[in-house]
Amino acid sequence: MITVENVSKSFPSSDTPVTALRDVNLSVSAGSLHGLIGPGGAGKSTLARCVALRERPDRGVVRYDGMDTSRLAGRRLWGAQRQVGVVDPDLLPERTVAGNVAAPLERMGLDPAQRRQRVGTLLDVIGLGRSGSRLPAELSAGQQRRVAVARALATAPSVLLADEPTEGVASEESAAVLSVLDRARAELGATVVLTTRDADVARRVCDEVALLDRGRVVESGTLLTLLGKPGSPLAEALLPRVATARAQLSGYDRAVDVVLVGFAAVGALLPEASARFDVDFDTIGGGLTRLGDTPVARFRLGVEGQRADAALAWMAERGAHVSTPLFGLRDAAA
Numbered sequence: 001m002i003t004v005e006n007v008s009k010s011f012p013s014s015d016t017p018v019t020a021l022r023d024v025n026l027s028v029s030a031g032s033l034h035g036l037i038g039p040g041g042a043g044k045s046t047l048a049r050c051v052a053l054r055e056r057p058d059r060g061v062v063r064y065d066g067m068d069t070s071r072l073a074g075r076r077l078w079g080a081q082r083q084v085g086v087v088d089p090d091l092l093p094e095r096t097v098a099g100n101v102a103a104p105l106e107r108m109g110l111d112p113a114q115r116r117q118r119v120g121t122l123l124d125v126i127g128l129g130r131s132g133s134r135l136p137a138e139l140s141a142g143q144q145r146r147v148a149v150a151r152a153l154a155t156a157p158s159v160l161l162a163d164e165p166t167e168g169v170a171s172e173e174s175a176a177v178l179s180v181l182d183r184a185r186a187e188l189g190a191t192v193v194l195t196t197r198d199a200d201v202a203r204r205v206c207d208e209v210a211l212l213d214r215g216r217v218v219e220s221g222t223l224l225t226l227l228g229k230p231g232s233p234l235a236e237a238l239l240p241r242v243a244t245a246r247a248q249l250s251g252y253d254r255a256v257d258v259v260l261v262g263f264a265a266v267g268a269l270l271p272e273a274s275a276r277f278d279v280d281f282d283t284i285g286g287g288l289t290r291l292g293d294t295p296v297a298r299f300r301l302g303v304e305g306q307r308a309d310a311a312l313a314w315m316a317e318r319g320a321h322v323s324t325p326l327f328g329l330r331d332a333a334a
């Protein structure tokens with residue numbers, strides 16, 4: 001577990017200093033794929049570099065499993081930094097794919113046989129097992145980025161940092177880059193921290209997220225918990241839109257938004273509640289999406305029937321997130 005406690009960081013500039021982080025608190029669970037999300041200049045890279053021990057906070061503490069890293073210096077700091085692999089997208093152009101991945105192992109003094117084996121494993125993880133002897137210039141941008149990830153993983157760090165991992169990669173290749181980060185976590189046991197401006201990247205691959213804006217963490221937590229949080233800006237960015245015209249609501253006793261998570265809920269909860277309680281649900285907005293492999297739906301429902309409250313409570317007991325009724329009462333809209 002990595003914890004960031006009350007971290008602030010400013011950079012000198014010609015007039016007033018630029019404040020990049022303001023009193024930031026954050027937890028990154030071991031083995032998670034944690035996304036730092038936010039607009040340009042929000043402080044994502046600075047926070048990621050503090051987490052990776054490449055930047056020292058002006059105030060506050062970064063802890064690794066409870067250990068205060070601000071007290072580390074010299075060899076102990078270097079040892080802690082080595083536990084964090086940072087993806088550097090710039091490959092060595094004159095070296096082959098295998099040579100790029102092997103470079104950190106050569107610096108470590110690993111013998112050639114072990115080096116070959118480690119490089120082979122990593123090339124398989126990134127899906128380029130047959131491309132070891134090619135040069136970076138022969139690869140697409142997405143393949144190059146995957147090689148950069150393999151190189152950062154070469155020394156088996158416990159934490160991997162990828163700053164904007166899909167930047168500069170064609171959209172059809174970004175899924176493969178993200179899936180390599182997921183494999184780094186799932187198969188190599190690394191805790192992965194990525195930064196992105198794109199909520200879609202978080203939706204596809206992250207399980208924990210923090211939303212930053214102007215140097216502050218606006219909200220953070222697991223994606224699945226945030227989905228059920230009323231008013232969550234991240235949930236709003238990640239779930240299907242439910243905007244509907246007021247007139248569309250006027251034909252119903254009430255309207256509610258429901259968020260359903262998982263195959264069983266998305267597939268069966270609405271028809272079952274409808275049959276059990278003799279209630280009609282009309283979908284008047286929203287739709288389906290996925291968080292990683294998990295299907296997620298948000299629907300705006302027009303609800304009709306005497307036992308609507310009981311039906312909605314029954315769904316909530318089964319894990320549906322049901323909003324308080326919207327303004328759609330028939331009388332109010334009339």
Ligand SMILES: Nc1ncnc2c1ncn2[C@@H]1O[C@H](COP(=O)(O)OP(=O)(O)OP(=O)(O)O)[C@@H](O)[C@H]1O
Nearest residue numbers: 011018019020039040041042043044045046047197
């Ligand atoms: N080394 C530095 N020297 C001066 N200012 C810096 C430095 N690093 C970051 N900043 C400033 O700190 C603020 C936060 O920058 P940071 O790169 O952390 O944001 P970001 O969310 O990663 O942005 P982007 O998505 O554009 O990369 C910005 O105003 C930036 O200009």
